[in-house]
Amino acid sequence: MTGKPARDPRVIALRNFAISITALNVLGYTVLGFEQAPLWPVAAVLTAYLTELVLEVVGARAEERAPRFTGRGVRGVVEFLYPAHITALAVNMLLYVNDRILVTLFGVIVAISGKWLLRAPVNGRLRHFMNPSNFGISVVLLLFPWVSIAPPYQFTEYLSGWTDWVLVVVIVSLGTLLNGKLTGRMWLIGSWLLVFVAQAVLRGLVLDTSIPAALGTMTGVAFVLFTNYMVTDPGTTPSRPASQVAFGAGVAVVYGVLTGASVVYGLFFATAIVCLVRGAFLWSLHLSRRDRQERAVSAATRTAPLVAEVPTPASTDRVPQGAAARA
Structure with missing residues (x-):
């Protein structure tokens, strides 16, 4: 049977999430009452894209593989950038840094970089374990005490x-x-x-x-x-x-x-x-x-014989008849 290959549900979830958070930001600046400057989400997204692409190229070169956004054209690039898109909009939406946009961009860079710096082995491969946007927000809140979370009323101000x-x-x-x-x-x-x-x-x-x-x-x-x-x-x-x-x-x-x-x-x-x-x-x-x-391998090595027994060839067990007659 032939047909279209099944789509990865994780990619579909990321796509839907990216669409949802983008729509929320559009509504936030037009209907709800978001407090951040309207151009900040654009700057945050572009910063996240650049950081994600650069780190992927560096990581691919270090691991001697092709970057994950290559090989499938524009669609592959778009799907690769879904997580960065979501992270950037979340960090910008949830942090309030007054007029210091560089602090927000720093939080975005920290969030994306954490996926490379903080990883653990899962099913034989390294995967990041810190929630990216939450990690970026937490680091900013710890390093800059004057920063606060965006006021909750901004979601329903209007x-x-x-x-x-x-x-x-x-x-x-x-x-x-x-x-x-x-x-x-x-x-x-x-x-x-x-x-x-x-x-x-x-x-x-x-x-x-x-x-x-x-x-x-x-x-x-x-x-x-x-x-x-x-x-x-x-x-x-x-x-x-x-x-x-x-x-x-x-x-x-x-x-x-x-x-x-x-x-x-x-x-x-x-x-x-x-x-x-x-x-x-x-x-x-x-x-x-x-x-x-390692202990199992070490135990197996210790219990294995050092020299294997060499069987004696059958030709040495008997004297050929001709040789016996000559003797």
């Missing part, structure tokens, strides 16, 4: 009444379709939401935090975007259901600890910490597996 809820419903619906059909991260989302509720109630009981206020965080557009498009990044989260549950619950627990300790921007730092722990875990699995293999 909306009122029932239109506020329509936006949330649209984001949740599209995010559920994306994660349910393509990324398969619904286990992660479920555990993240359930444990988030649990930590909010626990903080209210132990730390005298307002439980309704802690739970009210879940109704904001920023939280909905984080849940559907940030914490579920398929490239830096596990695929198995049990591992997804552990990852989502881990982010919620770390968030509760950070927020209970009065650490701001807990969502981003919690995600970065859990991604870092997962990367260390992947490296520990790889090293322990390699150590077991």
